[in-house]
Amino acid sequence: MLDEFLTQYNLLRQRNELFATATVVWREAPSSGKAGDRAIISSSGEVWGWVGGGCTKGIVLKEASAAMQEGRPRLVRVSPDPDVAPQQGIKEYKMTCQSGGSVDLFIEPVMPSTHLIIMGKSAIAQALATAAKLLDYRVTVMAMGVPEGAFVGVDEVKMAFNFSKTPVNKHTFVVVATQGEQDEMALKAALKVSVPHLAFVASRKKRDSVFAYLQSVGVSESELSAIKTPAGIDIKAKTPIEVAISIVAEIIQTVRSEPKLPDMLGNLTGQEKFYINPVCQIPVDKTTPKHVVEYKGENVYFCCDGCKVKFDAEPEKYIRSDSAPNVLALL
Secondary structure (H helix, E strand, C coil): CCHHHHHHCCCHHHHHCCCCEEEEEEEEEECCCCCCEEEEEECCEEECCCCCHHHHHHHHHHHHHHHHHHCEEEEEEEEECCCCCCCCCCEEEEEECCCCEEEEEEEEECCCCCCCEEECHHHHHHHHHHHHHHCCCCEEEECCCCCCCCCCCCCCCEECCCCCCCCCCCCCCECCCCCCCCHHHHHHHHHHCCCEEEEECCCCCHHHHHHHHHCCCCCCHHHHHHCCCCCCCCCCCCHHHHHHHHHHHHHHHHHCHHHCCCCCECCCCCCCCCECCCCCEEEEECCCCCCCEEEECCCEEEHHHHHHHHHHCHHHHCCCCCCCCCCCCCC
16 A cells, blocks of 8 residues: 555656645544555545545545645544634544544645756756756756766756656746757757746847747747747846846746646536535545435435435525536546
C-alpha cells in the first residue's frame, strides 16, 4: 500500500501537478480508515489509496479541494459528536453514518513548482539559472555543447532544443537566451509547446531580424505575438545578472497575478461523477453511493444511512422544487 502511494506521489511530482495527500492520524472504531492509511487526491478529484468510505471520503474531497485552493494544510476531525467549540486549527464534521466511529485526518496540498526552461548557454542564461534556483524553481537547460560546470545545481540539462520527456504545463515558463547561437531554431522548438510565458532575450533590432526569418519559413504573426521580447521588466538592466533579475521579476509578477486556483468542487452544472449530498453538503461518488432515492423525478444520492433517514423525514427541507439538479462537476 505504501509503495503504491509513493509511486503515485512521485509520478505526480515528476509531472509537476497540483494534488493533495490525506493521512489518517487517529481513529476510533468502527471507522473503516485506520491510523496510517493514506490517499492522494488529484486536482480533478481522482483518489488513489484509502482513508475511509462513506461521508469520510466526501469530506476528504471537499477539504482537499479547499487545501489546494488555499495552499495550506489542515487537520480534519469526523466524529458522531463534534465539539460545539472546536479546537483552534481543527475542522470538525459530524459523522452521519449510523455505524459511528471517529477519525482524524491530516490533509496537505502539494503545490506545483514554477518550472523555468532556459534555452541557451549564454552568460544571461547562466545568471538566470542561478537566480531561479535561489527561488527554488525547477530549472531545465536546453542547449548544444553546454560546458561542464556552467549550470551547477539545475534539475536537468538537455543537449538539444527538445521538449520530449520534459513535462510542460501552466506552471512552465520558457526563456530563449541563446543570444546569437541558433536563436531561430530555439524559438521554433519553443513555439511547438503551449506555455503561459515565452520570452526572447534580444534587442529590438535583433528581434525584428529573427522574426522576419521565422515568418519567411511559415511562422504566423499570431504565434510571434505570443513571444515576450525584450524579455523581463524594464529596470535599465545592463549586466547578465541584472537582466536575469528583470526576467525573474517578470515571472514572479505573472505567477502572482494568476487567478485563484480552480475549485475542483465548485462547478455545480452538468452530469458528472459526483453529486452534492443535500443533507450534509458533502460530495458523493455516484458510482458507489450508500443509498439512492428518487425524488420528484430526480435521483438523490447519499453517502451514509443518517443522511438518508433525515432526508426521508423532511425531503422538502433539503431540495426545493425549483432547484436545479444537484450535481457536482469536477474541474
